Amino acid sequence: MTNSTYLRGGLFGDQIWRVDASDNVTLHNTGSRLDITIDHTSQFGGDTRIHFVGPPIAGGPPPSPSAAYPGLEIPATITVHNSMSSSTIDGYSYILKNANGGSGIDFLGHPNDYGHFHNVNPQAFPGSLMQLFAPNGQPGALGGSSPFTPAGNRLVTDDDILPGQSKTLTGTGTGGTITLGSDHTPGTYGSFDLIFHPTYIANPQATVAMPRTPFDSLIAH
Numbered sequence: 369m370t371n372s373t374y375l376r377g378g379l380f381g382d383q384i385w386r387v388d389a390s391d392n393v394t395l396h397n398t399g400s401r402l403d404i405t406i407d408h409t410s411q412f413g414g415d416t417r418i419h420f421v422g423p424p425i426a427g428g429p430p431p432s433p434s435a436a437y438p439g440l441e442i443p444a445t446i447t448v449h450n451s452m453s454s455s456t457i458d459g460y461s462y463i464l465k466n467a468n469g470g471s472g473i474d475f476l477g478h479p480n481d482y483g484h485f486h487n488v489n490p491q492a493f494p495g496s497l498m499q500l501f502a503p504n505g506q507p508g509a510l511g512g513s514s515p516f517t518p519a520g521n522r523l524v525t526d527d528d529i530l531p532g533q534s535k536t537l538t539g540t541g542t543g544g545t546i547t548l549g550s551d552h553t554p555g556t557y558g559s560f561d562l563i564f565h566p567t568y569i570a571n572p573q574a575t576v577a578m579p580r581t582p583f584d585s586l587i588a589h
Contacts, residue, residue: 373397377422377440385440388419401443401545406564408448408529411455411571415563420483420550421467422558439558441486443545447536448564450529452571457529459567462537464521464548467559483560484519486547487512487539496527511540519549526567 370391376399377383387402389395393416396403406416422439450457464483482503490498490510500508500520508520529535539546550560 371395373402375402375420375440375442377442383423383439385423386419386421388421390416392416393418401445401543402548403445403447404562405447405449405534407451408457408564408566409451411452411569413566413569415565418562420548420560420562422550439549439551441547441549443487443539443541443543444548445536445538445545446562446564447534448529449534450531452531452569454531455569455571456531457566457568458570459524459526460529461525461563461565461567462523463561463563463565464550465561465563466550467561482521483548483550483562484508484521485523486519486549487541488520488523488546489538489540489544492538493525493527493535496525498523498525498527500524 371389371393373387373395375385375387375397377385387395387397389404392407392409394405394407395418396405404418408416420440446462448457448460462485464485466482484502485500485508488500488510492498498510500510501522501524502508502518502520503522504518506518508522509517510520513519523537527535537546538544541547548562550558
């Protein structure tokens, strides 16, 4: 990791979170929002992982569906730039994966045990399919949180990013932001990874094609 920045979390902003990223990622941190830019250069695919490392929490009551454990809730945007000269990123996913494996307690409304998205703009990529899923495979809530729909941790789209083009995942929050969140359950770190996963790299000049995964397979559970 060559890139780090720090965020404040917790109910009173008293938690310090560290964000670590590789050198193909730019982190622009204003203190109240985080703008992430991923520069994708490999025609053979490959994931980009950004680590959100939370502070330890000692003691406290056991996790329960009715309890709230304020952790990180940061407005953000995520931009991917395709730096490849002749290859198209043909579909991709954004995934929030807990470092501790989180059980997903309290799926409805605001979860307290897994990294999740809020305020995802369903029209962020006009003309493309987009689906958001919770860890249990149920559809996740696009837009704001819902008491009847779980918050999602995996966003899948068939959107294309052409060579030299940038695409930004925007949200319905202030300034067009999404929200990245992960609550701390007592005794855990609440840490999670943000993963950018290209579904397929379309390169007309490649002698060996990257395996293609149909969109329907990506959303099937």
